[in-house]
Amino acid sequence: MLRTALAFLALASPALAESHLPAIVIHDAVIFETTPVAKAAAGYLTITNDSDAPYTLTGIEAGFPRAELHESVMENDVMRMVPRPEGFDIAPGETLSLERGGRHIMFMGLDTQLTDGTEIPATLIFSDEVRIPVTFDVMTMPADPGTLDDGRLAPGMTEQGEMDHSGTEGRPAED
Numbered sequence: 194m195l196r197t198a199l200a201f202l203a204l205a206s207p208a209l210a211e212s213h214l215p216a217i218v219i220h221d222a223v224i225f226e227t228t229p230v231a232k233a234a235a236g237y238l239t240i241t242n243d244s245d246a247p248y249t250l251t252g253i254e255a256g257f258p259r260a261e262l263h264e265s266v267m268e269n270d271v272m273r274m275v276p277r278p279e280g281f282d283i284a285p286g287e288t289l290s291l292e293r294g295g296r297h298i299m300f301m302g303l304d305t306q307l308t309d310g311t312e313i314p315a316t317l318i319f320s321d322e323v324r325i326p327v328t329f330d331v332m333t334m335p336a337d338p339g340t341l342d343d344g345r346l347a348p349g350m351t352e353q354g355e356m357d358h359s360g361t362e363g364r365p366a367e368d
């Protein structure tokens with residue numbers, strides 16, 4: 194299962210020169226603009242492991258009260274987010290995509306709106322105490338980012354506004 198992304202390695206190679214570390218390449222780090230009242234924002238990026246060793250993304254540090262690794266999962270037709278403190282493995286040659294509706298970084302405890310054009314510095318933490326700085330670009334969400342054919346919001350869209358994060362506290366959802 195971990196090997197399914199190997200085929201993408203050759204495609205990803207031209208971008209490797211952009212890396213801070215030769216072995217781990219990070220690109221497309223983005224946070225979509227939040228609403229004025231949003232207390233959380235999701236971060237997305239792509240990481241390619243161009244080394245011979247497996248790495249695990251284990252956490253992230255940023256200028257927010259909390260920053261966690263999450264995964265959106267569909268349960269009984271309802272999208273909810275689950276913390277993944279164990280992190281995300283990236284096998285040699287594999288590319289890990291954090292994207293809407295799937296694995297993502299969650300910034301929590303926001304006290305200000307994140308607006309288009311802002312840059313959010315952060316540090317990705319990997320196994321073996323590897324730390325890599327990254328800058329997230331805040332940008333406006335695409336006009337029609339992901340409405341499903343039947344009109345429901347696509348997975349991950351709930352992350353833009355007032356998001357239910359009760360699951361991350363081990364409590365049942367309560368509105």
Ligand SMILES: [Cu+2]
Nearest residue numbers: 263274298299
């Ligand atoms: Cu989340």
